[in-house]
Amino acid sequence: MTSSNDIAFRLPRSRRSVPRARALLHAVLGDWGVGQETLDNAELVLSELVTNALRVPTPGDRQVGVRISRSVADGLLRIEVSDAGGGCPEVREPGEDETGGRGLLLVAALAHRWGYETRPAGIGKTVFAELKAPDIVAAPEVREVAAVMVRAGQEVRVWGEWRTVLRVRSEQYAADGPAVVLEFDSGPALRVHAAEPLAVRVEDPCG
Missing domain, CATH: 3.30.565.10 (Histidine kinase-like ATPase, C-terminal domain)
Known part of the structure; x- marks a missing residue:
């Protein structure tokens, strides 16, 4: 949330x-x-x-x-x-x-x-x-990265909510260059240009 x-x-x-x-x-x-x-x-x-x-x-x-x-x-x-x-x-x-x-x-x-x-x-x-609340967790850091940098296991914000990426594969747009297809733990896959910025949760390494 x-x-x-x-x-x-x-x-x-x-x-x-x-x-x-x-x-x-x-x-x-x-x-x-x-x-x-x-x-x-x-x-x-x-x-x-x-x-x-x-x-x-x-x-x-x-x-x-x-x-x-x-x-x-x-x-x-x-x-x-x-x-x-x-x-x-x-x-x-x-x-x-x-x-x-x-x-x-x-x-x-x-x-x-x-x-x-x-x-x-x-x-x-x-x-x-x-x-x-000793079990409370730290807020993960949110960064914007190019779609081509997203990896399986990361959380990406799409369609107004966070989805966990299960698989990433590359495709070719007809005229616009390389594309990335992200498959999630729920909902449809997302096909975007490889340079499209996406919000990704990054866990705090010190947390």
Whole structure:
């Protein structure tokens, strides 16, 4: 889905935003190689933070902001949820007969570190939680190379998504010179001019 180290999106003030946020998180963390336990914890944390943000009274119809980032060097996953409301988030310990109020208690239990910051621009605050993610993987480097340089086993971005190259063979265009045919793990083959630039993922040798 993405090779960057962070992704940000905005959500409308709707109950449907909670499952939508979880689905987006699941897609991002799957691309980052995060293990199931970390994924489950991250989904719980994000659900609680988004739910709390949706409950906060805000001026107008302000949306909720979400940012997910990773630090491979520190083995940390950071989740941020921003809203335009006031107040300070505090952990509560509800009584046995109370059915709610345990959201931040759960966040505090699952997170390596959590807290909140006032937003430097605009009104409101950002609540963040950092989770230990020792299995998180580094973002592969993306380079543009001529099609003739592509090799089997590499990932190439075609038709808006990444495909793994299974086989490369050369052909001759009728008038335009040499061509390259790339066969992928899924979908049709791609025939392009040998000099056509293609985006290729290159794994970090130091990662």
